[in-house]
Amino acid sequence: MAAALHAAWSALRFDAASLQRWSARRSALAWGLSLLLAASLAGGLASALAGAQACLHRPPPGPAERRISATLADWLARSPLPPDVQHELVRNAAAALQLRGDLASLPRPLGRQAGCALEGLQLAVAAPYRRLALWLPYTLASFAIARALGSRAGLAQTLAASTLYALPHLLDFLQATPGWGAIFAIVLSAWGAAIYAWAMASISGLGRPRALIALTLPALATATLAAVLLAGVVVIL
Amino acid sequence: MSMRGLLRLLPQVLLFDGDIYWQVKARPRALYHGVLLLLLLGVALGLAGAAGTIVAHGASPDPGEWARAAERGVLSLPIVQRLSAAERERLLPLLRGFLRRPQPGLHLLFTTPLGLLAGWSIYGLLAQAAARLLGGRGRLSDTLACTALAEGPRALLLLPFLPPLGPAALGVEAWVLAARFQALRAAQGLDGWRAFWAALTAALILAALGLAWALLWLWAGGRA
Numbered sequence: 001m002a003a004a005l006h007a008a009w010s011a012l013r014f015d016a017a018s019l020q021r022w023s024a025r026r027s028a029l030a031w032g033l034s035l036l037l038a039a040s041l042a043g044g045l046a047s048a049l050a051g052a053q054a055c056l057h058r059p060p061p062g063p064a065e066r067r068i069s070a071t072l073a074d075w076l077a078r079s080p081l082p083p084d085v086q087h088e089l090v091r092n093a094a095a096a097l098q099l100r101g102d103l104a105s106l107p108r109p110l111g112r113q114a115g116c117a118l119e120g121l122q123l124a125v126a127a128p129y130r131r132l133a134l135w136l137p138y139t140l141a142s143f144a145i146a147r148a149l150g151s152r153a154g155l156a157q158t159l160a161a162s163t164l165y166a167l168p169h170l171l172d173f174l175q176a177t178p179g180w181g182a183i184f185a186i187v188l189s190a191w192g193a194a195i196y197a198w199a200m201a202s203i204s205g206l207g208r209p210r211a212l213i214a215l216t217l218p219a220l221a222t223a224t225l226a227a228v229l230l231a232g233v234v235v236i237l
Numbered sequence: 238m239s240m241r242g243l244l245r246l247l248p249q250v251l252l253f254d255g256d257i258y259w260q261v262k263a264r265p266r267a268l269y270h271g272v273l274l275l276l277l278l279g280v281a282l283g284l285a286g287a288a289g290t291i292v293a294h295g296a297s298p299d300p301g302e303w304a305r306a307a308e309r310g311v312l313s314l315p316i317v318q319r320l321s322a323a324e325r326e327r328l329l330p331l332l333r334g335f336l337r338r339p340q341p342g343l344h345l346l347f348t349t350p351l352g353l354l355a356g357w358s359i360y361g362l363l364a365q366a367a368a369r370l371l372g373g374r375g376r377l378s379d380t381l382a383c384t385a386l387a388e389g390p391r392a393l394l395l396l397p398f399l400p401p402l403g404p405a406a407l408g409v410e411a412w413v414l415a416a417r418f419q420a421l422r423a424a425q426g427l428d429g430w431r432a433f434w435a436a437l438t439a440a441l442i443l444a445a446l447g448l449a450w451a452l453l454w455l456w457a458g459g460r461a
Contacts, residue, residue, distance in 0.1 A: 033251075088316070091315045095310075095314045095315060098310070102306060103298070103307060103310070106299075106303060107298060107299075108296065108297060108298055109295055109298075109299065110296070115295065115296045115297070118292060118296035119297075121398055122398060125398050125400070126399065126402060126405055129393075129399075129405040129408060130405045131408075132405075132408030133405045133406070133407040134408075135408070136415075137407055140411055140415055147429070155255075155415065155419075156252060159253065
């Protein structure tokens with residue numbers, strides 16, 4: 001426990017030597033996974049409470065959906081997409097939002113209150129899986145690229161070091177603060193990303209350019225795939 | 238190695254300890270115990286899945302009513318309206334299959350272990366073929382025994398209130414894939430990169446087969 005707390009403190013100070021000593025321990029990955037679970041539950045419980053609250057007090061479909069469609073139209077107006085494609089995207093998004101609202105307002109077998117409470121509970125339980133689905137595939141891809149570029153770090157060691165990115169996310173419940181949610185979300189995500197990049201670069205033992213390639217290539221590949229899919233949607237429209 | 242001994246190795250599978258697969262490979266009746274482990278895991282996952290669908294049934298609107306409302310809504314989307322009547326007709330079975338929500342029931346107790354066994358055995362055969370092409374020297378029974386243990390991370394899904402995860406299940410799949418890589422490395426005596434390509438190739442082929450099967454199932458389900 002003392003070693004884990006020391007590792008957490010070294011991550012917050014970006015102390016590479018301490019990180020390497022800690023991640024080589026057999027218990028490091030178990031501790032790191034516990035950290036991921038704790039961070040997920042901290043954020044998940046807050047978002048579950050907010051979700052259940054929103055479900056209980058959901059206004060009838062209409063004004064909120066129109067507001068989102070107007071925001072999307074403003075945003076698309078600044079994009080290079082042709083006006084007819086913009087119009088089609090907004091029309092489809094508005095119809096999809098309307099459908100989402102209609103489905104959410106259907107009656108539930110256990111009644112609205114129990115249904116919303118159960119929905120909130122399910123949201124909290126699924127939170128660690130959502131974090132895992134982002135962290136593990138990305139880290140495995142970065143690890144494979146780093147190894148191809150000459151890193152000698154082991155799998156368990158790399159995974160343990162990368163879990164430290166979850167440290168700032170222990171404060172994710174702050175995102176429930178009214179009016180400050182978006183600011184806390186940006187600050188905590190940027191802080192977590194900085195720790196992740198530093199931990200992965202330190203543990204891989206690669207120079208800065210190669211570490212940067214290993215870290216960014218999975219993101220670039222994902223962005224390219226998303227762009228291809230978006231282009232496909234635009235062509236269909 | 239007894240069944241209890243195999244269960245004791247599960248935490249090490251979760252912590253990516255690649256040495257345990259060498260222990261599995263060296264033990265007699267490893268494949269038999271691996272199959273038993275998979276059956277146990279499958280039944281437990283089936284129970285958790287059945288409990289999950291009961292909870293989801295209580296939390297969500299009536300599945301039939303939800304599917305009808307969703308179908309009406311999807312068909313009225315402008316992008317779907319632009320399709321010709323014949324194209325919409327072709328889309329309908331797939332859409333109905335996709336919108337069908339799981340009904341609470343004990344059928345998961347049977348379908349989950351069978352699905353797990355089918356996925357494991359097909360993956361094992363594909364991985365054995367890929368590993369052999371890449372210079373592997375292990376027997377099929379070694380591959381199957383080691384990859385049976387590599388299914389261990391699916392135990393993370395043993396939560397009764399867990400809703401259908403959708404894309405969030407990707408993390409557990411990635412965990413299983415990384416464990417399969419370590420399993421193949423030990424079972425076939427391959428170096429890291431060859432084991433990586435063997436594990437990835439088999440997983441990609443299995444994913445393509447799974448996607449084709451899911452589309453067929455959705456299409457058939459929508460027509461029923």
